[in-house]
Amino acid sequence: MPLDEKAQLLRVFIGESDRHGGKPLYEAIVLAARHRGMAGATVLKGMMGYGHSSRLHTASVLRLSEDLPVVVEIVDRPDRIEAFLPELSEVVDGGLITVEEVRVVRYGKEAT
Amino acid sequence: MPLDEKAQLLRVFIGESDRHGGKPLYEAIVLAARHRGMAGATVLKGMMGYGHSSRLHTASVLRLSEDLPVVVEIVDRPDRIEAFLPELSEVVDGGLITVEEVRVVRYGKEAT
């Protein structure tokens, strides 16, 4: 039976076409997370959305846009998420960053 | 260092082929959210799933279905999420709506 461990889920809502340092912003975030040794990162691609700018993004045939929303997700220990936030805020110019409490039930080959 | 702000993440689990008022339901939800001035909305497309109806939806070659799951996500202040729920419930005929607590770390150009 796996043990419980308190963790946090960091989510970054940005545009697919947002860029940082010559590469897609979502990629820059994933690379920064990996460079920092964060446990993992996942980029989910949205098919429609709008954000802070109130521009409407959609992948529909009628109103095709290059700037679809993406969500970058990182799960790690609370102290490690907290330590990553300042670096992340530097990179994410305009976008929503949320943190929520999660319980890690299992990670990797053995229960944690 | 960014300030913390309590917020809520609203998630709506529906089918991609669900419709409302002549348009896709996910689009109707995004437009309703924008019309109401909600801070943002993101539609994530699933590749497989089943829901309330226990029908199995999948994008695999073998069992292709038009009714893949989609998840609409809206993050805003708790009072604004709460106020949006009755309107949302009118539109979402059959589908799962969940609300969870999140902390907004950063939003837009300046820390919040």
Add this chain to the structure above:
Amino acid sequence: MPLDEKAQLLRVFIGESDRHGGKPLYEAIVLAARHRGMAGATVLKGMMGYGHSSRLHTASVLRLSEDLPVVVEIVDRPDRIEAFLPELSEVVDGGLITVEEVRVVRYGKEAT
């Protein structure tokens, strides 16, 4: 006005190419969930990510990989999620499983 019900969101972070019993692992999880009568399951496909193994997965043209991340999501009552965890842990060899608290605002045709 819909009632509130405490529920849990179970999320499984795995690779798209992970397999179990001759089929994709995400499909095996969805089928196990349905067989057990869980309320629903949704598979979200990632476009980039890395995990426990620190291998970098991406769908970009430059570094195409077959092992993109997927996230399987299941929402149900806490006791039912808890009861599903041992079976799930058997199947998920290497991967992250998280559980978080959510509030079900509406489910199916009538408010719950």
